[in-house]
Amino acid sequence: MRVLLRVRHLRSAAARRVSAFAADARLCHTPRMIATPRSLGPLVVVTLTNYVALVPYYIHNEYLRSDGGAHHGLPGPRAVLLVALTLSWFVAGVRGAARRRRWGRPVLLSFLIAEASLYVKTFATGAFVHQMQNPSDLVRVVFVIGYVSGAVALVYLALLGRTGRSTPPTPDRPDSLSPGPRRRSRWGRGSRGDHRSVATACTS
Secondary structure: OHHHHHHHHHHHHHHHHHHHHHHHHHHHOOOOOOOOOOOOHHHHHHHHHHHHOHHHHHHHHHHHOOOOOOOOOOOOHHHHHHHHHHHHHHHHHHHHHHOOOOOHHHHHHHHHHHHHHHHHHHHHOOHHHHHHOOOOHHHHHHHHHHHHHHHHHHHHHHHHHHOOOOOOOOOOOOOOOOOOOEEEOOOOOEEEOOHHHHHHHHOO
């Protein structure tokens, strides 16, 4: 009888451990937002639209202005380099985050911080009031596109920053959830880790 009670106790303890393991695994693998090509789609569309809008904006300022301020010149090398570097920064962050690379999310977050800070400063200093008083409808549309891009950057910054530790692990990530070392349990069978390994991976 004593042996039977012991077996039942061990079965009950094992069932509780399995339940706790499953609960922690569901918590770790059910994030509120995962960086995937689909979830990052709106950010990509709005940000690239903002970059494309630089072309008509430049053409208007350099060739179509009627106030005598047109210079009919080509873009300066510094301006071209700045646009190319920031666009590469954004593309690298999006690709890395979508592929769940370890460096992808920080790179994308750093870009979003820089972009959002630029437009927050525009509103904080009141520069947007002067921008929206521009007589050209084209220029005002370009500015509005920029404001929308800044707002979307703020939204994604909040979402990705808030769920930065909730992304499910993937095989190509060094910090992926992997089975713990095989050890011998009290009833003689080897077991890999326990539910604490899942909780540790969720917070790593």
